[in-house]
Amino acid sequence: MPRVIPFPDNLDSYTAAMSKPPPAARTAEALVDRFGRTVRYVRISVTDRCDFRCVYCMGEDMQFVPRARILTLEEIAQIARAFTALGVTKIRLTGGEPLVRRNVLHLVRELGQLEGLDELVMTTNGSQLPRYAAELRAAGIKRLNISLDSLDPERFRRLTRVGDLAQVLAGIDAAHAAGFERLKINSVILRNRNDDEVVPLVRFAAGRGMDITFIEEMPLGAIDEHDRAEAYYSSDDIRRDLEQVFTLLASTDTTGGPARYVRLRETGTRVGFISPHSHNFCDTCNRVRLTAEGRLLLCLGQEHSVDLRHVVRSHPGDMERLKQAIRDAMAIKPAGHEFDLHAKPVIFRHMSVTGG
Numbered sequence: 001m002p003r004v005i006p007f008p009d010n011l012d013s014y015t016a017a018m019s020k021p022p023p024a025a026r027t028a029e030a031l032v033d034r035f036g037r038t039v040r041y042v043r044i045s046v047t048d049r050c051d052f053r054c055v056y057c058m059g060e061d062m063q064f065v066p067r068a069r070i071l072t073l074e075e076i077a078q079i080a081r082a083f084t085a086l087g088v089t090k091i092r093l094t095g096g097e098p099l100v101r102r103n104v105l106h107l108v109r110e111l112g113q114l115e116g117l118d119e120l121v122m123t124t125n126g127s128q129l130p131r132y133a134a135e136l137r138a139a140g141i142k143r144l145n146i147s148l149d150s151l152d153p154e155r156f157r158r159l160t161r162v163g164d165l166a167q168v169l170a171g172i173d174a175a176h177a178a179g180f181e182r183l184k185i186n187s188v189i190l191r192n193r194n195d196d197e198v199v200p201l202v203r204f205a206a207g208r209g210m211d212i213t214f215i216e217e218m219p220l221g222a223i224d225e226h227d228r229a230e231a232y233y234s235s236d237d238i239r240r241d242l243e244q245v246f247t248l249l250a251s252t253d254t255t256g257g258p259a260r261y262v263r264l265r266e267t268g269t270r271v272g273f274i275s276p277h278s279h280n281f282c283d284t285c286n287r288v289r290l291t292a293e294g295r296l297l298l299c300l301g302q303e304h305s306v307d308l309r310h311v312v313r314s315h316p317g318d319m320e321r322l323k324q325a326i327r328d329a330m331a332i333k334p335a336g337h338e339f340d341l342h343a344k345p346v347i348f349r350h351m352s353v354t355g356g
Contacts, residue, residue, distance in 0.1 A: 029085065029086055030086065031087060031330050033330040034331060035283075035335060037286060039088065039286055039330065040087060040088055040089050041091075041256055042083050042287070042289070042290060043092045043094055043289045044091060045098075045289070046076060046093055046095060046098045047070065047095045047097070047100060048095065049096045049097070049100055051097055051100055051125070051127055051128075052127065052160040054147075054160050054161070055158075055159055065292060065293050069293045069294075069309075070292050071309060075294070076107060076290075077107060077110045077111065078319070080114060082323045082326055083326065084114045084116045085319075086326060088116075089117060089119065090120075090256050091119070091120055091121070092123060093108070093120075093141075094122070095292075097124060098124060099129075099131075099132055105135055105136070108120070108122075108136060108141060109140065112141070113140070119256070120140050120142060121144070122144055122145070123145040123146075123186065124146055124147070125146070125147045126146040126167075126175075127164070128171070129144075129172070130170045130174045133178040136178070141180065142182075143181055143182045143183070143184070144175055145185075145186050145213075146172060146175065146183065147185075147188075148172075148185045148201065149188055149189070149197075150197055151204060153165040153166070155193075182211065183208075183210045184210060184213060185205045185213070187201050188214075188216075189233045189237075189238060192231070193231065195233050198238050198241040199244075202246070206267040206268075212271055213273065214235060214238045216232070216274065216275050216276055217232065234275070235274075235275040246264040247265035248264065248265075249264070250262060257274075257287070259272030259274050282335060285333075288329075290308065294308045295308070296308050298329060298332055298333035298334065304334050306325060306326075306328075306329040306332070308326070311325045
């Protein structure tokens with residue numbers, strides 16, 4: 001069973017039951033876990049719903065969380081305020097697909113005004129950008145990550161089950177017109193499905209002045225479309241593909257997340273790799289995730305979590321109690337994930353539930 005920890009009213013008994021974080025985490029407004037890692041980045045899922053059904057993200061027939069269990073936009077904003085008061089400087093809005101959440105622009109506008117927040121960014125599948133791109137930019141979104149796994153319309157539909165490539169390309173055009181500080185393509189490459197598109201996807205990004213990041217598939221939730229071990233295409237495989245065409249230059253660039261970057265000499269394009277299997281990055285993790293139903297996940301690949309929905313609904317408006325719940329959650333942030341592509345999934349939540 002998932003290890004979901006409801007936060008009790010007696011904070012002292014809870015804290016005593018956990019190994020304590022370093023004293024610095026309690027004397028300064030910063031979130032420091034027991035391994036000395038400072039959390040400055042929160043990914044917030046505003047919905048588990050999506051207008052696509054990507055084969056690596058969810059099952060074909062998904063059971064979504066009942067709406068009564070989803071955080072309200074006001075509750076999300078309250079939790080975001082607590083995080084920024086505790087030293088978080090970057091928030092990424094995710095889903096599911098965040099732009100299918102009703103009135104999400106109201107939330108974006110409120111978060112865009114948070115004191116201490118340096119970056120408000122979003123990950124989207126691009127389908128709703130023709131409608132929302134300009135308003136998102138005006139509301140305070142600085143950067144967008146847009147998921148794109150194929151440039152072939154039929155293959156794109158197979159990978160997303162229902163997606164329309166032309167609509168996503170129109171969304172990318174709308175994002176360019178809106179004037180975001182930076183746009184990036186996110187691509188998941190699967191062996192024998194789209195591994196022949198590594199170079200075309202990079203050329204697509206380069207031709208539009210965009211970054212691109214390749215993400216190794218995460219083994220979250222049971223899927224029925226493919227065997228993850230068989231479909232695994234590593235970051236090293238992708239680098240070899242690129243080296244046949246481009247000169248890869250080492251880079252120290254960072255966007256505050258897990259991606260490790262190179263630059264292409266020929267185009268100047270920045271290419272990132274998120275490599276949970278081939279090049280584990282847990283020792284530098286600076287992130288936590290808030291699911292749409294209010295679970296604060298301390299690790300993508302573990303079930304250690306605290307129920308922040310319980311906190312905000314049991315004690316409405318009590319910001320100090322909420323902040324203390326978040327501070328004490330750092331005591332259960334694990335050292336890292338234990339992903340195994342050859343084993344049955346031990347994390348039963350899909351990526352769409354986890355939050356992007």
